[in-house]
Amino acid sequence: MAFVFSLMPFEPPVAAALNHLLQAEPWARERLIPFSGAALELRLPPLPALRLAVTGEGRLRPALQSESASLVMTFGPEVVPAAFQGEDHLLRAVKAEGDSRLANEVLFLFRHLRWDAEEDLARVLGDAAAHRVASTARQFVSWQKEAFSRVAENLMDYALEERQLIAHRLSFEEHRSAVAQLRDALERLEKRLDRLAG
Numbered sequence: 001m002a003f004v005f006s007l008m009p010f011e012p013p014v015a016a017a018l019n020h021l022l023q024a025e026p027w028a029r030e031r032l033i034p035f036s037g038a039a040l041e042l043r044l045p046p047l048p049a050l051r052l053a054v055t056g057e058g059r060l061r062p063a064l065q066s067e068s069a070s071l072v073m074t075f076g077p078e079v080v081p082a083a084f085q086g087e088d089h090l091l092r093a094v095k096a097e098g099d100s101r102l103a104n105e106v107l108f109l110f111r112h113l114r115w116d117a118e119e120d121l122a123r124v125l126g127d128a129a130a131h132r133v134a135s136t137a138r139q140f141v142s143w144q145k146e147a148f149s150r151v152a153e154n155l156m157d158y159a160l161e162e163r164q165l166i167a168h169r170l171s172f173e174e175h176r177s178a179v180a181q182l183r184d185a186l187e188r189l190e191k192r193l194d195r196l197a198g
Contacts, residue, residue, distance in 0.1 A: 012050060012062060014042075014050055015050075015052055015060050015061065015062060018052075018060050019059050019060055021113050022058060022059055022060070022113075023059075025113060028058070028109055028112075028113055029057060029058030029059065030058060031058070031105055031108070031109065032054050032058035032059075032060075032105065032109075033054075033056065033057070033058040035054045035070075035099075035101075035102050035105065036054050036055060036056045036058075037053065037054065037056075038053065038054050038070040038071070038099065038102055039051060039052065039053040039054075039063040039067040039068065039069045039070055039071075040052055040053075040054075040063075040069055040070060040071040040072070040073065040098075040102065040106065041063075041069040041071070041072045041073070042073050042075070043072065043073065043074040043075065044074075044075040044079070045074075045076075045077075051063035051067075051069060053067055069098065070098050070099040070102055071096060071097070071098035071099045071102045071103055071106070072096070072097045072098055073094055073095070073096050073097075073103070073106065074094070074095040074096075074097075075093065075094055076093055076094075076095065078093045079093045079094070091107060091110070091111070094107070
């Protein structure tokens with residue numbers, strides 16, 4: 001008995017998660033439909049690049065090797081701290097090369113698509129338990145953002161204080177040099193006075 005394997009690549013978890021979000025929002029799928037057949041590549045070094053293609057239904061599937069990317073989006077190492085600073089910082093940390101219209105749509109969806117985790121949890125745990133879990137998760141994320149913000153502020157304060165200490169050291173060196181020059185000038189003056197008196 002022969003087994004028939006599909007030639008389509010396995011759907012990666014990221015594509016499955018994005019399709020889950022798109023499935024819940026028909027307006028988002030409608031925005032992607034005009035880009036049917038376009039491939040995009042998401043890069044988050046050091047992870048391997050993720051290549052996806054837009055389907056005629058406005059969903060995403062793994063791109064084939066033969067499909068060249070119309071858009072390449074690179075998420076640099078500053079993406080993680082930028083994510084804690086807010087959406088604007090995060091979007092500035094993404095570099096897009098290629099089809100600008102597709103890039104604008106992807107960034108628009110990135111800003112407006114939201115995962116309703118509580119609704120998904122409610123299907124599994126029930127409404128009350130899902131609400132408690134989601135509430136706890138929101139508090140944890142809020143606490144993490146606040147802690148990160150405090151650490152960033154403390155590092156900034158430390159850097160500013162260090163800069164002042166460095167400035168004080170430079171001032172001290174300049175002052176010490178000026179005092180040494182003044183001392184030398186006084187010694188020369190004393191020698192002249194001694195000569196005149198003698």
